Amino acid sequence: MILEVATLDVIPGKAHEFETAFAKASEIIASMPGFISLQLQHCIESQSRYLLLVKWQKLEDHTRGFRESPEYQEWRKLLHHFYDPFPTVEHYDLVLEK
Numbered sequence: 001m002i003l004e005v006a007t008l009d010v011i012p013g014k015a016h017e018f019e020t021a022f023a024k025a026s027e028i029i030a031s032m033p034g035f036i037s038l039q040l041q042h043c044i045e046s047q048s049r050y051l052l053l054v055k056w057q058k059l060e061d062h063t064r065g066f067r068e069s070p071e072y073q074e075w076r077k078l079l080h081h082f083y084d085p086f087p088t089v090e091h092y093d094l095v096l097e098k
Helices: 015-030 059-066 070-082
Strands: 002-009 035-042 049-056 089-093
Touching: 002 059, 015 035, 015 070, 049 059, 059 070
Parallel strands: none
Antiparallel strands: 002 049, 002 089, 035 049
């Protein structure tokens, strides 16, 4: 299992619009092969910041399967105009869980 982590800074005043668009976009990503689950967390201290956590079966499910798919173009269209700056995405392997 791979964890994708992205900090999403949304343009101030666009949070409600973003959350509505994200609900629709989440159906796209959830339909992709290798997708396990996702969480979208809203930051308490920074009202325009979100944390996206997506679990994938393997790294290539995200980097190739999703990002190189036609569905990703729809995801981009729905969400990418909300970000300032554009998010950095990192991937993590689980070391310890209790």
